[in-house]
Amino acid sequence: MRLHFPEAGAEDWPAPTGVAAGDRPADPDLLGSWSATRWQYASKARSEQVVDVVAGLKGTVTMSLSAGAFVVAWDAPGHGSGSIGGSVTMADGELTLRPHGRDEPHVVRYRVSAMTLALSGEASAWDFDGSGEAPADFTAVLVRL
Secondary structure: OOOOOOOOOOOOOOOOOOOOOOOOOOOOOEEEEEEEEEEEEEOOOOOOOOOOOOOOOOOOOEEOOOOOEEEEEEEOOOOOOEEEEEEEEOOEEEEEEEEEOOOOOOOOOOOOOOEEEEEEEEEEEEEOOOOOOEEEEEEEEEEOO
């Protein structure tokens, strides 16, 4: 299984005055470890094709966020396990994830409320039927560990 995050646009965010790009202060409400209760991909082409890695596949997904780094780890029966990490910046309701060894950053919108983190994106992908990855919308709900 490969976890996908929506692709970022060609332009990076402009840095606030006095702060270099990539040195944005972290949102303290986001920092820590999270466990997914929902990690869902919905096909853009066929609305009936929906996969939830946690509820549907009985898998697990965790995400850890620190002031400048992220790690996502997963285990989905029949789809494999693994982890990915890299640098992260947080601003204006978006996380920009830059996985190690990859050129393109990935952007997801986020909302955090007390013990819950919601993620969403419109430029993800999943292999719904074994014929290759197809464009998908991404939605996740995580709870603080």
